Amino acid sequence: MLHGRRILLIISGGIAAYKGLDLIRRLKERGASVRCVLTAGAQQFITPLSAAALSGEKAYTDLFSLTDESEMGHLRLAQESDLLVVAPASADLLAKMAGGLADDLASTALLATDKPILVAPAMNFRMWGHAATQANLATLAARGVKRIGPNSGPLAENESGMGRMAEPLEIVAAVEAIFAGAAALTGKRALVTSGPTHEPIDPVRYIANRSSGKQGHAIAAALVQLGADCTLVSGPTEEPDPPGVKVVQVTTAREMLAACETALPVDIAVCAAAVADWRTEGTDAKLKKKEGTIPSLTLVENPDILARLSQAGDRRPKLVVGFAAETENVVANAQAKRVRKNCDWILANDVSPATGVFGGDQNTIHLVDAQGTEDWPSLTKRDVGERLAQRIAAFFKAEKST
Ligand code: C5P
Numbered sequence: 260m261l262h263g264r265r266i267l268l269i270i271s272g273g274i275a276a277y278k279g280l281d282l283i284r285r286l287k288e289r290g291a292s293v294r295c296v297l298t299a300g301a302q303q304f305i306t307p308l309s310a311a312a313l314s315g316e317k318a319y320t321d322l323f324s325l326t327d328e329s330e331m332g333h334l335r336l337a338q339e340s341d342l343l344v345v346a347p348a349s350a351d352l353l354a355k356m357a358g359g360l361a362d363d364l365a366s367t368a369l370l371a372t373d374k375p376i377l378v379a380p381a382m383n384f385r386m387w388g389h390a391a392t393q394a395n396l397a398t399l400a401a402r403g404v405k406r407i408g409p410n411s412g413p414l415a416e417n418e419s420g421m422g423r424m425a426e427p428l429e430i431v432a433a434v435e436a437i438f439a440g441a442a443a444l445t446g447k448r449a450l451v452t453s454g455p456t457h458e459p460i461d462p463v464r465y466i467a468n469r470s471s472g473k474q475g476h477a478i479a480a481a482l483v484q485l486g487a488d489c490t491l492v493s494g495p496t497e498e499p500d501p502p503g504v505k506v507v508q509v510t511t512a513r514e515m516l517a518a519c520e521t522a523l524p525v526d527i528a529v530c531a532a533a534v535a536d537w538r539t540e541g542t543d544a545k546l547k548k549k550e551g552t553i554p555s556l557t558l559v560e561n562p563d564i565l566a567r568l569s570q571a572g573d574r575r576p577k578l579v580v581g582f583a584a585e586t587e588n589v590v591a592n593a594q595a596k597r598v599r600k601n602c603d604w605i606l607a608n609d610v611s612p613a614t615g616v617f618g619g620d621q622n623t624i625h626l627v628d629a630q631g632t633e634d635w636p637s638l639t640k641r642d643v644g645e646r647l648a649q650r651i652a653a654f655f656k657a658e659k660s661t
């Protein structure tokens with residue numbers, strides 16, 4: 260499956276462009292999101308409208324169109340993808356890629372990316388056999404560009420030979436194989452907490468905090484992308500459910516703890532939720548405003564979910580990761596917290612109002628473990644999720660080899 264995978268599909272000129280449309284459908288059926296770029300050649304065979312209708316997203320065609328640039332620069336187009344697929348890849352586009360040309364949107368996106376690239380060549384058999392095409396393919400292979408096909412069979416103009424584009428389902432299998440190569444957490448079970456908790460004061464009022472859930476949701480999405488079987492226990496947030504993740508919605512800290520305990524046993528637990536430390540004793544009836552009296556709330560302590568999951572015992576996850584949202588002495592406080600809560604790693608971040616971390620898209624993390632501290636650069640929350648998932652995969656890989 261390709262849940263949550265973002266694919267930039269570049270369709271170049273050739274009769275096989277119509278199969279590019281089928282490929283959009285096949286990739287989407289498997290849960291991928293697909294954005295399309297059509298070269299001028301592709302537009303001789305298919306229309307941007309068909310690509311947009313099938314992908315559910317605008318289809319991009321023009322490097323210099325001001326609207327395209329203001330909505331979605333060519334750099335972002337490539338960077339916001341996990342994989343670039345060129346299908347069909349014409350001899351001309353392969354030559355541009357090999358030569359580093361960037362004279363239209365497709366070739367510019369291909370030059371401006373550091374993401375993996377898969378090409379599905381399609382052309383006449385003489386063009387395929389030409390020394391120039393073969394040299395270009397060798398150059399691209401040496402740079403790590405992956406290739407599927409072409410196949411041998413009937414070609415346009417009543418000819419036959421090597422040059423038929425691989426079938427859409429073969430291309431999908433190649434795409435899945437590329438991602439499977441990265442599926443380092445297959446077979447691992449993960450639990451992630453996310454969002455705030457709401458603690459009722461009475462049936463209409465509650466205590467809450469500003470957590471958006473963006474970071475926890477991004478971590479769950481990244482763990483699933485590496486093949487983990489992931490349960491996300493989330494407090495109330497506006498965030499959409501990440502694809503492929505089992506989401507359990509809760510409201511209070513006690514509900515969150517119960518849902519986490521139900522999800523055990525797991526190999527990995529990441530507590531990213533901003534759990535309310537206290538709850539009120541609560542009342543079943545709405546507090547009434549009375550002239551001259553101000554009600555006082557009696558607070559009682561909530562369970563510490565991270566500390567509970569970190570408790571020794573045969574149900575303790577192999578790796579327990581907590582967060583420390585601090586406004587001062589970020590790393591020192593995180594080190595103390597790691598020991599106090601008995602978790603393995605703490606991701607410490609500065610949440611002073613000036614950082615904009617709460618509710619924002621960026622996060623600057625210091626990973627604290629028993630060995631020391633690793634400072635990460637400022638990253639998007641999505642990238643923090645991916646980096647953490649990679650770090651977790653490396654942890655299990657090292658475990659296996661010891
Ligand atoms: O103690 P503090 O709230 O700063 O600890 C933060 C870490 O502990 C976070 O990983 C948070 O998800 C977790 N936590 C928890 N349950 C609580 C309080 C915090 O899991 N009641």
